[in-house]
Structures are given as C-alpha cells and as structure tokens.
Amino acid sequence: MSEQAKRIGDTLLRVEGITLSFGGVRALNDVSFEIKEHEILAIIGPNGAGKSSMLNVINGFYHPQEGTISFKGRERKRMRPYVAAKQGIARTFQNIALFKGMSTLDNIMTGRMLKMKRNFLWQALYWGPALKEEIENREFCEKVIDFLEIQAIRKTPVGRLPYGLQKRVELGRALAAEPEILLLDEPMAGMNVEEKEDMCRFILDVNDEFGTTIALIEHDMGVVMDISDRVVVLDYGRKIADGTPDAVRADQQVIDAYLGVSH
Amino acid sequence: MIYREAGQFKSSYGADQAIFPILQDRIAVAIMLAIAVVVIPLVAGPYWLETILVPFLVFSMAAIGLNLLTGYCGQLSLGTGGFMACGAFFAYKLSTAFPELHIVLVFLLSGLGTAFVGILFGIPSLRIKGFYLAVATLAAQFFLVWMFNKFPWWNNYSPSGVISAPPRAVFGDFYLTGTQATPEIKYLFLLAFVSVMALLAKNLTRSRIGRSWMAIRDMDIAAEIIGIRPLFAKLSAFAISSFYIGISGALWAFVYTGSVEALAFDINRSFQVLFMIIVGGLGSILGSFLGAAFIVLMPIFLSNAPAALGLHISVELVSHMEFMIFGALIIFFLIVEPSGLARLWQIGKEKLRLWPFPY
Ligand SMILES: Nc1ncnc2c1ncn2[C@@H]1O[C@H](COP(=O)(O)OP(=O)(O)O)[C@@H](O)[C@H]1O
Ligand SMILES: [Mg+2]
Numbered sequence: 001m002s003e004q005a006k007r008i009g010d011t012l013l014r015v016e017g018i019t020l021s022f023g024g025v026r027a028l029n030d031v032s033f034e035i036k037e038h039e040i041l042a043i044i045g046p047n048g049a050g051k052s053s054m055l056n057v058i059n060g061f062y063h064p065q066e067g068t069i070s071f072k073g074r075e076r077k078r079m080r081p082y083v084a085a086k087q088g089i090a091r092t093f094q095n096i097a098l099f100k101g102m103s104t105l106d107n108i109m110t111g112r113m114l115k116m117k118r119n120f121l122w123q124a125l126y127w128g129p130a131l132k133e134e135i136e137n138r139e140f141c142e143k144v145i146d147f148l149e150i151q152a153i154r155k156t157p158v159g160r161l162p163y164g165l166q167k168r169v170e171l172g173r174a175l176a177a178e179p180e181i182l183l184l185d186e187p188m189a190g191m192n193v194e195e196k197e198d199m200c201r202f203i204l205d206v207n208d209e210f211g212t213t214i215a216l217i218e219h220d221m222g223v224v225m226d227i228s229d230r231v232v233v234l235d236y237g238r239k240i241a242d243g244t245p246d247a248v249r250a251d252q253q254v255i256d257a258y259l260g261v262s263h
Numbered sequence: 264m265i266y267r268e269a270g271q272f273k274s275s276y277g278a279d280q281a282i283f284p285i286l287q288d289r290i291a292v293a294i295m296l297a298i299a300v301v302v303i304p305l306v307a308g309p310y311w312l313e314t315i316l317v318p319f320l321v322f323s324m325a326a327i328g329l330n331l332l333t334g335y336c337g338q339l340s341l342g343t344g345g346f347m348a349c350g351a352f353f354a355y356k357l358s359t360a361f362p363e364l365h366i367v368l369v370f371l372l373s374g375l376g377t378a379f380v381g382i383l384f385g386i387p388s389l390r391i392k393g394f395y396l397a398v399a400t401l402a403a404q405f406f407l408v409w410m411f412n413k414f415p416w417w418n419n420y421s422p423s424g425v426i427s428a429p430p431r432a433v434f435g436d437f438y439l440t441g442t443q444a445t446p447e448i449k450y451l452f453l454l455a456f457v458s459v460m461a462l463l464a465k466n467l468t469r470s471r472i473g474r475s476w477m478a479i480r481d482m483d484i485a486a487e488i489i490g491i492r493p494l495f496a497k498l499s500a501f502a503i504s505s506f507y508i509g510i511s512g513a514l515w516a517f518v519y520t521g522s523v524e525a526l527a528f529d530i531n532r533s534f535q536v537l538f539m540i541i542v543g544g545l546g547s548i549l550g551s552f553l554g555a556a557f558i559v560l561m562p563i564f565l566s567n568a569p570a571a572l573g574l575h576i577s578v579e580l581v582s583h584m585e586f587m588i589f590g591a592l593i594i595f596f597l598i599v600e601p602s603g604l605a606r607l608w609q610i611g612k613e614k615l616r617l618w619p620f621p622y
Pocket of ligand 1: 022025026027045046047048049050051052053054
C-alpha cells in the first residue's frame with residue numbers, strides 16, 4: 001500500500017459540479033471529486049445512490065445537465081462513449097455486457113479494436129499488413145488471457161461460461177484496450193470468496209504492473225478497505241465523504257448514512 | 264480414429280487463426296474443390312448444371328450478403344430482392360451503355376452501386392432496430408421494385424419490361440452470357456467467382472470489421488463503449504452486404520436466367536434468401552452455402568421423391584407440402600438451433616473427433 005501511495009501522481013480526471021436527472025429523479029446532485037494518476041479509487045454508497053450513473057457520466061454514456069469533466073487536463077461537457085474509449089477510458093458493467101455469441105478470445109480481440117488500423121480491403125485479403133496486425137494484436141490478447149488465467153476457455157462462446165468467469169472475461173476485454181483509466185462497476189458482485197480474492201489480485205496487479213488508474217464500485221467493505229487508496233461516498237446522489245479508507249470509515253456522516261445500515 | 268487433431272500442434276497464432284486448422288479438413292476441402300472443378304462438369308448434365316448448380320451458386324452469393332448484415336451484424340433486412348434488382352438493372356444499364364466494359368467489371372460495379380443504395384436504406388438502422396428496421400427495409404424492397412418497373416429507362420424502353428443479358432465473354436470465346444454461353448462455362452465461372460467472394464467474406468468476418476459487426480449484434484451499448492462507432496459498423500455492414508447481394512442479382516439476370524423482369528425480385532425473393540440463412544445458419548459463411556443448397560434442392564427432391572417411391576401426388580399437393588415443410592423447418596431452426604445446419608455440421612464433426620470413444 002505504501003509503495004503504491006508513492007506512485008500516485010497528479011489529477012488524471014476531475015468531475016466538477018455534476019448534476020444528472022432522469023425526469024424528476026435526481027441521480028446525481030452537484031458531485032465533484034478527482035481521480036489521481038495510478039490510484040485505486042473506490043466509490044461506495046447504498047443502492048440507488050448514483051454510483052453507476054457516475055461511471056456512465058464519466059465515459060460519456062449519460063450526459064449530465066450540469067457540470068464538467070476534465071480528463072488529462074481537457075475539459076468537456078458532452079461526448080460519445082466511443083470518443084471516451086479513444087481517449088483511454090475503459091469500463092466493465094454491473095450487469096455483464098459481453099458479446100454473448102462470440103468466444104472469449106473474440107471478445108478480448110474486440111476490446112483491442114482501437115489499436116487496429118488496417119482498412120477493410122486489407123482485412124478482406126487477410127494477408128500482408130492486415131495479417132501481421134491481426135497476429136500482433138492476438139499476441140497482446142494472449143498476454144491478457146495468460147494474466148487472467150483464462151487460457152482454457154479461449155475458444156468458448158462466453159454465453160456458456162459461468163458468471164464469475166464472464167466477469168473475468170469482461171475485465172480482459174477492458175484491459176485489451178490498454179486504458180489509462182479503468183472503471184469497474186461492482187467487479188466482485190455475486191462472486192464467492194475465492195473468486196473475489198482472484199479478482200482483487202487481478203485488480204491490484206493491473207494497477208501495479210501497468211500503472212492503470214482504477215475507479216471501482218464495490219459493496220464489500222472488507223475489499224474496499226483492503227485495496228483502495230481513496231474512497232468517495234455517495235448517498236442520494238450527493239457526495240458525503242472523500243478520503244482515505246480509514247478516514248472514511250471513521251466519518252460520522254458515513255456511518256449514519258451507509259455503514260450504519262446493514263444490507 | 265481418422266479425424267484427429269491430436270499431434271497437430273499449432274506453433275503460431277497465424278496457424279491457429281487459419282480457416283481450416285485441422286489437416287484432415289484441409290485435405291477434405293482440396294478434394295471437394297477438385298471434384299467441383301473436374302468431376303462435376305464432366306458428369307453433371309446440362310440439367311443439373313443449369314437448374315441446380317448455377318442457381319445454387321447465385322443464391323449462395325445472395326445468402327452470404329444477407330448473412331453479413333443479418334447474421335453477423337444483427338440487422339434484419341427484408342430488402343434482399345430489391346437489392347438484387349438493383350444489381351441486375353445496374354448491370355444491364357452498364358453493359359448496354361458501355362459494351363466494351365468487361366463483364367466481371369460490370370458485376371463488380373453494379374455491386375458497388377448497390378452498396379450505395381444499401382447505405383442509403385441502411386440509415387434508418389441508426390435509429391431503429393428489429394421489427395421496425397425490418398419494416399423500413401420492406402419499404403426499400405417495394406420502392407426499388409416499383410422504380411425498376413415504373414421507369415422504362417431501366418430496361419432501355421423494352422415493351423415487355425424484360426431485360427436480356429447481352430452476350431459477353433469472360434475471355435476469348437468463352438461466352439458467359441447470351442445464347443452462346445454453355446452451362447459448363449457458367450458453372451465454372453460462378454464456382455470460381457463465388458468461392459473467391461466467399462473467402463473474402465470469411466476474412467472480413469474474422470477481422471476487426473467482422474468483430475465490430477458481431478459486437479453491435481450482441482450488445483450495441485457495450486460495443487460503443489469499447490470504441491466501435493455504431494454509425495460506421497452498421498452502414499459498413501449494409502454496404503458490404505448490399506455489394507454481395509447486388510452482384511448476386513446481376514449474376515441472376517445475366518448468368519442464371521439470361522433475361523428477367525423486375526418482378527422476379529419481389530418480396531418472395533427476400534424471404535427465400537432469409538430462409539436460406541435461417542436454415543443454413545445465422546452468422547456462418549458455410550451456413551449460407553448449406554442453406555442455399557437446401558432451398559434449391561428441396562423442391563426438386565419433393566417433386567421427384569414421391570414418384571420414385573411409386574406414389575402419385577398432385578403437383579398442387581407438392582407445392583403445399585413445400586410450404587409446410589419450410590414452415591416447420593424454420594420454426595425448428597429458429598427455436599431449437601438458431602445456428603442452423605452449419606451448427607449441426609459442427610456438432611457432427613466434434614462427435615467424429617471423439618469417435619469411437621465418446622468420452
Ligand atoms: N437510465 C435511467 N433511467 C431512469 N432512471 C435511472 C437511470 N439510470 C439510473 N437511474 C436512477 O438513478 C438513480 C441512481 O441509480 P444508479 O446510478 O444505478 O445507482 P447505484 O449504482 O448507486 O445503485 C436510481 O434512482 C435509478 O433509478
Ligand atoms: Mg449500480
């Protein structure tokens with residue numbers, strides 16, 4: 001943990017005054033925080049607090065009514081998700097969003113989409129530069145597959161995989177893009193203890209080996225306290241605390257709003 | 264014990280990515296090609312070549328085109344007939360306006376023209392999906408056939424509204440169209456042309472663009488978040504699909520029937536090709552061929568089988584039976600095996616790989 005703390009750099013992403021409503025429902029209300037380079041930030045809060053909505057705002061899937069987001073110093077108000085992807089923002093979903101009809105390998109190769117440049121005429125020939133590109137990217141994806149220890153299911157259609165493995169493949173697909181920031185929406189939800197431990201290890205290793213900045217939503221407080229450098233707490237669309245795990249755990253407002261209620 | 268991949272280790276990702284990674288498959292494909300090129304033209308009579316193999320190859324082309332759009336990219340289209348009509352009439356206008364243009368170039372250019380029409384009618388797919396998109400493509404179907412029927416410019420003011428392919432040679436004296444064309448040349452030309460086009464389609468589906476289509480098909484929201492632009496993915500699928508379907512329409516008019524009117528490409532044609540890919544296998548190039556073979560062969564089988572068994576069934580009943588069997592099969596494939604005959608073929612191969620030890 002201390003070694004990680006040393007690596008943490010400047011602000012990579014800053015959200016400021018984000019307000020997002022759906023009709024009458026205010027999912028987010030004037031929320032501001034920042035994510036620093038190389039850190040692991042946990043976003044916690046009760047169900048319906050607006051956590052998933054926050055990630056959706058960051059990667060351009062929802063457009064907030066108010067507020068701005070600056071990523072790598074560039075400020076923006078609206079953008080399409082694929083532009084966010086191009087700038088280096090990757091994510092996984094609370095309800096797995098894999099390409100069910102495709103194999104594990106194809107899912108991960110699809111995650112590498114933006115690294116491939118050859119036009120469709122070359123692809124139709126599948127030869128020369130296009131073949132070279134395909135093989136080079138396959139090699140990278142194989143590294144991701146080795147890293148996540150999913151070699152055995154490489155060619156299996158992901159629709160047939162158990163839940164825990166699907167979550168892992170989804171992480172692989174996000175990693176294949178070599179993102180600068182990785183947004184994980186409840187990566188451990190519905191997993192057993194062993195699967196959770198594996199997933200924690202993968203997240204820490206990604207952060208450690210590739211220096212990827214990570215923002216994750218998690219309910220398991222044990223996990224949050226263990227792996228995150230900093231914690232942001234949301235409640236009813238507002239930010240109620242922001243600090244180190246220990247500081248947040250001691251915060252009276254957090255205890256009242258969140259830790260106090262069992263769930 | 265014969266069909267084994269044991270001992271065949273793939274030492275590179277390139278080898279692993281091959282279409283036929285198993286040696287026995289490659290041998291089988293080579294043998295099949297040899298039969299198709301050498302044996303069939305020798306033993307098959309003109310009836311077989313002209314009424315079965317030629318339409319089979321033309322339909323395969325159309326089925327590949329529709330499969331790229333519907334099977335791979337998930338965009339349901341009922342406009343196949345209309346796009347085939349585009350190909351046929353574009354080819355007719357091109358070959359009569361520029362008689363010196365090589366016939367293969369005529370086919371490719373009419374495919375290109377159809378691709379643009381496909382993009383145009385694909386634009387609604389950016390907003391609507393599934394059933395509603397199908398209705399929009401249905402509008403394309405009716406509009407296109409109406410247009411080719413309505414304006415005599417398209418058939419060079421022929422009083423019957425029928426277009427007849429002018430005689431053209433692939434090279435030298437080898438006439439592909441017109442009265443001098445022989446069934447053998449038609450068949451061999453189509454075999455080569457459709458095989459190459461199928462290979463290119465297969466390559467697309469195992470490359471980046473094919474993966475972007477499948478991603479849009481399986482979950483468009485996640486696809487966009489990965490960096491796939493839905494606009495580009497969908498319109499490229501419409502374009503390339505229409506390119507194939509347009510060429511198949513040109514082949515239909517020029518090589519298969521020789522003369523045709525716009526009504527040959529009505530809504531029934533669209534459904535026929537759609538049934539091919541459902542029965543053959545959505546999202547499979549091999550399935551496009553299997554489906555085309557099935558739908559070309561089945562009516563012939565049905566009209567001959569009862570007689571061969573000594574039964575006397577009226578022609579009317581046969582055509583009713585055809586509908587019933589199609590209906591049943593389509594329901595079967597949609598519900599039980601959406602990946603079609605291609606999947607059954609694969610399951611068969613997997614079983615064979617383990618045979619005779621099932622565990
Ligand atoms: N697409 C949407 N349409 C309407 N309401 C939404 C939508 N997404 C989220 N919400 C609402 O916003 C609030 C926050 O939801 P969410 O961000 O999913 O919370 P969390 O992830 O913290 O559980 C909830 O009240 C939810 O009903
Ligand atoms: Mg959520």
